Amino acid sequence: MHRLLSRYAEAIYWLARYVERAENLARLLDVNETFSRDSRGWQNWRSILQINRDEERFFENHEEADADSVIYFYTLDQRNISSIISAVNAARSNARTLRPLISTEMWIQLNMFSNNLKSMQREDLSEPRLARFCNQVKEACQTHTGITEGTFYRDESWFFYQIGRAIERADQTTRLLDVKYHLLLPNNETVGSPLDVSQWNAVLRSAAGYHAFRRVQPSGMTQADVAGFLLFHSRFPRSVRACVHDISNRLNHLRSTYRLIGGATALDELDELHSLLDDITIDQVIDKGLHEFVDWVQLKLIRINAELGAAYFGYPALNQEGQAAD
Amino acid sequence: MLGGAGDPAEHTLSIRERLNRLDLEELRGRARDAELELYSFGITFTVYTQKDVIDRILPFDVIPRVISAQAWKTIQSGVIQRVAALNLFLHDIYHQQKILKDGVVPKDLVLGNKNYCPQMEGIDVPCGTYVHINGTDLVRGDDGQFVVLEDNGRCPSGVSYVVENRHLMLRSFPDLMSNIGIRPVSNYGQKLHEALVETAPAGVGEPQVVLLSPGTYNSAYFEHIFLAREMGVPLVEGSDLVVENDKVYMKTINGLDPVHVIYRRIGDDFLDPEVFNPDSVLGAAGLMRAYAKGNVSLANAIGTGVADDKAVYAYIPRIIKYYLDEDPILANVETHICREPEGLAYTLANLNKLVVKPVGESGGYGITIGPRASKEELEKCRAEVTADPANYIAQPMVNLSVCPTLTDDGIKARHVDLRPFAVTGKSTWVLPGGLSRVALTKGSIVVNSSQGGGSKDTWVLE
Numbered sequence: 001m002h003r004l005l006s007r008y009a010e011a012i013y014w015l016a017r018y019v020e021r022a023e024n025l026a027r028l029l030d031v032n033e034t035f036s037r038d039s040r041g042w043q044n045w046r047s048i049l050q051i052n053r054d055e056e057r058f059f060e061n062h063e064e065a066d067a068d069s070v071i072y073f074y075t076l077d078q079r080n081i082s083s084i085i086s087a088v089n090a091a092r093s094n095a096r097t098l099r100p101l102i103s104t105e106m107w108i109q110l111n112m113f114s115n116n117l118k119s120m121q122r123e124d125l126s127e128p129r130l131a132r133f134c135n136q137v138k139e140a141c142q143t144h145t146g147i148t149e150g151t152f153y154r155d156e157s158w159f160f161y162q163i164g165r166a167i168e169r170a171d172q173t174t175r176l177l178d179v180k181y182h183l184l185l186p187n188n189e190t191v192g193s194p195l196d197v198s199q200w201n202a203v204l205r206s207a208a209g210y211h212a213f214r215r216v217q218p219s220g221m222t223q224a225d226v227a228g229f230l231l232f233h234s235r236f237p238r239s240v241r242a243c244v245h246d247i248s249n250r251l252n253h254l255r256s257t258y259r260l261i262g263g264a265t266a267l268d269e270l271d272e273l274h275s276l277l278d279d280i281t282i283d284q285v286i287d288k289g290l291h292e293f294v295d296w297v298q299l300k301l302i303r304i305n306a307e308l309g310a311a312y313f314g315y316p317a318l319n320q321e322g323q324a325a326d
Numbered sequence: 327m328l329g330g331a332g333d334p335a336e337h338t339l340s341i342r343e344r345l346n347r348l349d350l351e352e353l354r355g356r357a358r359d360a361e362l363e364l365y366s367f368g369i370t371f372t373v374y375t376q377k378d379v380i381d382r383i384l385p386f387d388v389i390p391r392v393i394s395a396q397a398w399k400t401i402q403s404g405v406i407q408r409v410a411a412l413n414l415f416l417h418d419i420y421h422q423q424k425i426l427k428d429g430v431v432p433k434d435l436v437l438g439n440k441n442y443c444p445q446m447e448g449i450d451v452p453c454g455t456y457v458h459i460n461g462t463d464l465v466r467g468d469d470g471q472f473v474v475l476e477d478n479g480r481c482p483s484g485v486s487y488v489v490e491n492r493h494l495m496l497r498s499f500p501d502l503m504s505n506i507g508i509r510p511v512s513n514y515g516q517k518l519h520e521a522l523v524e525t526a527p528a529g530v531g532e533p534q535v536v537l538l539s540p541g542t543y544n545s546a547y548f549e550h551i552f553l554a555r556e557m558g559v560p561l562v563e564g565s566d567l568v569v570e571n572d573k574v575y576m577k578t579i580n581g582l583d584p585v586h587v588i589y590r591r592i593g594d595d596f597l598d599p600e601v602f603n604p605d606s607v608l609g610a611a612g613l614m615r616a617y618a619k620g621n622v623s624l625a626n627a628i629g630t631g632v633a634d635d636k637a638v639y640a641y642i643p644r645i646i647k648y649y650l651d652e653d654p655i656l657a658n659v660e661t662h663i664c665r666e667p668e669g670l671a672y673t674l675a676n677l678n679k680l681v682v683k684p685v686g687e688s689g690g691y692g693i694t695i696g697p698r699a700s701k702e703e704l705e706k707c708r709a710e711v712t713a714d715p716a717n718y719i720a721q722p723m724v725n726l727s728v729c730p731t732l733t734d735d736g737i738k739a740r741h742v743d744l745r746p747f748a749v750t751g752k753s754t755w756v757l758p759g760g761l762s763r764v765a766l767t768k769g770s771i772v773v774n775s776s777q778g779g780g781s782k783d784t785w786v787l788e
Contacts, residue, residue: 002583004578009579100555104367314577
């Protein structure tokens with residue numbers, strides 16, 4: 001048996017990341033739409049641009065950051081590389097590269113998903129229909145995940161797929177928390193208010209975590225409860241800690257089963273992140289600042305991505321500071 | 327499905343009976359299902375416009391073309407004979423050049439040919455196989471005999487459609503196909519892999535075969551995927567390959583892995599920037615060094631283009647006779663070589679009866695069909711041929727045979743050709759079937775996919 005080509009490993013890793021990203025973008029828009037029903041709705045749509053540092057790119061093509069234009073920007077705008085349609089196109093394009101490797105079912109579903117999105121119009125996004133649009137995207141992404149689970153051959157490429165999906169999922173969960181943080185900078189009056197609780201509820205639901213949360217905690221809901229659950233709960237598949245644990249396991253397995261030489265530095269990074277997530281409590285996080293914490297986690301994930309790239313995909317090696325060397 | 331005299335052929339009787347049970351609506355419904363499936367599967371070729379990349383399906387006609395066992399026997403032995411002669415010819419012109427010294431083929435026609443590759447002189451290829459994959463374009467003339475229109479000894483494409491069309495037919499028309507005794511085509515990938523392994527460099531235990539593609543933007547990318555998958559080998563691009571110490575490796579997640587056989591689907595010019603086109607990023611620098619040392623095999627070999635050249639084509643019957651001492655089993659279409667005085671004179675005197683083809687073009691471009699050309703077109707053609715006679719050959723118009731085809735006007739006769747595929751390692755195997763291309767436009771004899779042709783499933787009976 002021949003070894004997996006670096007280019008294939010990279011493509012399957014990114015295929016998983018892009019599908020996961022599309023799904024989470026849909027979740028993010030969905031939850032934001034819920035937030036935007038309050039009096040500060042106009043502000044909410046602008047803050048999504050701020051979190052993603054997209055303001056500059058947005059105003060290149062749009063005049064005003066109202067609901068309609070921001071939603072379009074993040075869904076069907078092909079000029080925006082971080083829109084849902086761009087993520088799905090990127091996934092399809094990787095799938096096209098991978099057609100000798102992936103199952104026919106995986107290819108057909110992604111091909112049709114991307115064709116469906118291309119045929120959609122701006123009218124399909126108007127406010128009453130946004131939830132339906134987001135649901136369609138989520139469902140298509142989950143269909144992809146299911147088909148992959150059910151048909152994809154289990155070799156090295158399967159592990160790269162899983163690692164890609166987990167790293168993106170961890171990243172996106174931190175973003176979801178960050179949205180809430182930015183949208184409602186909690187002050188003493190609003191923390192614990194009915195509005196605050198209903199919005200944390202929405203965050204949980206958008207991570208498909210409400211029922212899981214209720215099984216852990218049958219009643220009550222505070223910022224710390226929800227943030228703690230999404231960051232640390234080891235048995236919730238979208239929590240940051242569960243994802244990081246997953247990445248470590250897969251990477252270890254990949255290295256031992258297939259006797260790969262590279263990847264030790266990525267594992268070191270993962271261990272560091274992992275042990276911090278094990279040790280720190282949600283109260284400590286909130287004391288230090290939730291935003292600062294998730295920011296640090298995101299940087300760590302970026303670094304892990306680069307280490308994996310250097311070890312397996314032929315990316316330039318990293319220097320001590322984590323910068324790509326020339 | 328018509329016999330020589332225009333009557334339905336005997337061997338297609340039972341298939342015609344079954345087809346008759348399906349009315350036009352039913353046929354159209356199944357044709358629509360089949361097309362939808364082609365789109366969903368992405369069984370497409372890629373067309374470029376200025377702005378977009380468009381995936382198109384090759385239009386598929388659901389009425390199969392049926393070839394009798396007897397007719398196939400002739401095609402098969404004729405193709406095998408032709409491939410044998412091509413390989414002997416290529417070996418000779420890159421070694422002793424006996425055929426040139428004996429004056430059977432004009433020396434300058436070969437040595438001055440732009441597809442002749444001096445870098446191949448003196449290089450020995452395993453099994454003497456230069457043309458591993460060959461596609462011979464056949465047409466059926468007025469007398470019902472198959473004749474050779476063109477040899478494709480470089481990177482002939484279309485075999486993926488042969489296999490996929492069959493799968494599609496099996497899904498769309500199971501009722502039509504059961505118990506007919508159609509020879510299978512689905513083992514093409516396995517046969518190809520066997521042949522490539524046979525022609526690996528000597529002494530390699532388990533040769534690593536790869537398929538080298540120019541990448542996702544190539545019009546035949548679907549075929550590259552298909553072949554790599556059928557053979558279970560990696561589909562690589564130039565950037566995946568690296569040559570170290572005159573050996574070829576591919577970049578994997580665990581470093582460099584050796585590569586022994588490359589089924590390349592890129593032209594000679596792009597294979598190695600050290601030797602050929604220096605701007606090419608599609609191949610790998612140093613590949614020619616590895617090839618010359620016998621560390622890697624290429625299918626097809628470099629420099630085979632000189633044998634499928636339209637100008638050399640005219641000499642193939644004499645080439646067969648020279649090396650094999652046999653008469654050609656499949657005849658050529660009568661060909662006039664404009665570089666020869668008598669060929670030029672005949673061509674210019676009979677322009678309105680001949681099909682004039684530039685020898686350097688492919689895909690039906692630049693062809694003048696005399697009997698259908700206007701006065702202006704004929705004069706333009708005359709001027710071009712007179713200015714550069716060596717670039718042209720002329721053939722009488724072959725009245726391509728027709729097959730019943732589902733069209734907007736119902737089932738009508740449309741012109742077809744046939745490209746059987748031959749795979750050669752130590753010996754030659756011919757896929758029983760081949761690509762039947764059909765000119766979907768009424769009266770047209772241009773069957774190329776780039777110019778509105780479609781394809782049919784081709785059934786070779788047991």
